[in-house]
Amino acid sequence: MPDFTPFRTDTDTAGPTVTASATAVLSPAAPAAVTPEDGARSPVFAYLPKPTMIDFEGHLSFLVFLSGCNFRCGFCHNAALMAERQAGLSWKRVRDACAHLRQTAWITGVVISGGEPTLHAELPELIRFFKSQGLAVKLDSNGSQPEILEQLLPEVDAVAMDIKCRPDRYPDFVGWARPDAIRQSVQLLLRQNRVQVEFRTTVLPEIHTPEEMRAIGTLLAGARNYTLQPFHPRHDLPDPALRTRERTPKGLLLTLAEQLKREFALPVQVRG
């Protein structure tokens, strides 16, 4: 998930904190015109006030964050604010921010990130709202809910799925007990070709050994876009042991990328 820089005002910070549900229920199909009431709470917890150029290939984009996540990654940069679901901004704030960027920065896309957006029952409505604004929609997901991802695929233009480690390590590494759900999401994304798909991994040297990457390469065989990105230490990481670790060396990322290209013919790019 992209780094989180909250943009909220006092008028929007009020509201109860609620715990993210493990499984969201999708609402039924809505009419094409999406006009949520201005004062109602949207699922958007925060957004970047400037457009992003790097998160959605081919698009200058509005980047919004939905709070609440069902993983517990020790290296999460957003955990302090994003682990539990928080009250969202008003629809007016979201609509105004979107309109401002459309008029001043000519955005053509939106990236819906988190947290884990698929935990929100209101996600389909949010997607349809952005579509009604003429924006291409990219969804960031940890892949934990393949059933919901499958329902959303016809609605979006791009998906980025994090691959944290090999599936059987998920319970220990990120606290997610359904490795099969990760495999299902990967297969789902590998099977379809309408949506632009990116898989990506944040590389920690002690976890992402050549053997680990071999298991991930097997999982992703046939993928058209895989990105390796470095781990960045920060003082507020959930895992105290990681706070003082070094940033992942670029040389290691390049070495692992070469391995994956050689052994699995994966088109791997290194970012950061």
Ligand code: SF4
């Ligand atoms: S999947 Fe992990 S890194 Fe992403 S928001 Fe959840 S806890 Fe943070």
